[in-house]
Amino acid sequence: MLSDFLSLIYPATCINCKETLISAENFVCTSCKIDLPVTDDHKNPENLLFQKFAYNKTIKSASAFLYFTEGGIAQRLIHQLKYEGANEIGDLLGDLYGNIISDKFCPNLIIPVPIHKRKLRRRGYNQGVGFARGLADSFDDCEVREDLIFRIKNTETQTRKNKLSRWLNVDNIYSDVEEDLSSKIVFVVDDVVTTGATIGMLCDKLIEANAAEIHVLCMARR
Numbered sequence: 093m094l095s096d097f098l099s100l101i102y103p104a105t106c107i108n109c110k111e112t113l114i115s116a117e118n119f120v121c122t123s124c125k126i127d128l129p130v131t132d133d134h135k136n137p138e139n140l141l142f143q144k145f146a147y148n149k150t151i152k153s154a155s156a157f158l159y160f161t162e163g164g165i166a167q168r169l170i171h172q173l174k175y176e177g178a179n180e181i182g183d184l185l186g187d188l189y190g191n192i193i194s195d196k197f198c199p200n201l202i203i204p205v206p207i208h209k210r211k212l213r214r215r216g217y218n219q220g221v222g223f224a225r226g227l228a229d230s231f232d233d234c235e236v237r238e239d240l241i242f243r244i245k246n247t248e249t250q251t252r253k254n255k256l257s258r259w260l261n262v263d264n265i266y267s268d269v270e271e272d273l274s275s276k277i278v279f280v281v282d283d284v285v286t287t288g289a290t291i292g293m294l295c296d297k298l299i300e301a302n303a304a305e306i307h308v309l310c311m312a313r314r
């Protein structure tokens with residue numbers, strides 16, 4: 093009731109086209125939702141994102157939901173999600189993407205790329221968790237696990253270091269996985285993948301724990 097009342101005074105508008113939203117719409121109006129810049133990466137196994145991971149035989153696929161462009165809808169959504177407290181945008185994107193790819197995969201676990209506890213404290217949530225949750229809804233017997241692996245180094249300080257120490261530093265930014273992941277098909281999910289280096293390190297830890305297959309999924313890519 094309160095939100096209905098507030099929406100009379102401050103009507104919610106579409107993040108992209110600024111049209112007033114109707115009550116069934118969240119963040120994005122129906123016409124912008126239909127026009128989302130989807131990549132269809134999942135239909136193209138050799139896509140640009142996968143090429144970042146092709147060196148690793150356990151990483152079976154990589155796909156992004158949307159194209160990320162300056163000022164584009166993916167950038168707006170992810171900005172709101174990461175810096176404006178709109179955690180539910182992750183759920184929305186996961187839900188939409190899950191519907192598109194559900195007959196293509198059968199994951200057992202979904203792991204949102206962990207963020208360092210200091211960053212978690214500042215932001216209040218890991219922006220990948222909602223996306224993971226939204227995706228998990230499209231699959232049977234699939235759980236989101238935030239307790240398997242942790243970010244133990246906050247590498248934001250990296251820019252101050254020289255090349256060699258930087259290289260040494262990134263070596264172990266994630267904790268070891270204590271559980272055996274034999275026969276598990278794992279989704280690793282993130283917002284935007286840039287170099288793929290940190291995800292690669294996360295995947296190495298999952299492979300050490302015997303993960304059967306890893307698929308990298310992200311909200312957007314350039």
Ligand SMILES: [Zn+2]
Nearest residue numbers: 106109121124
């Ligand atoms: Zn719109």
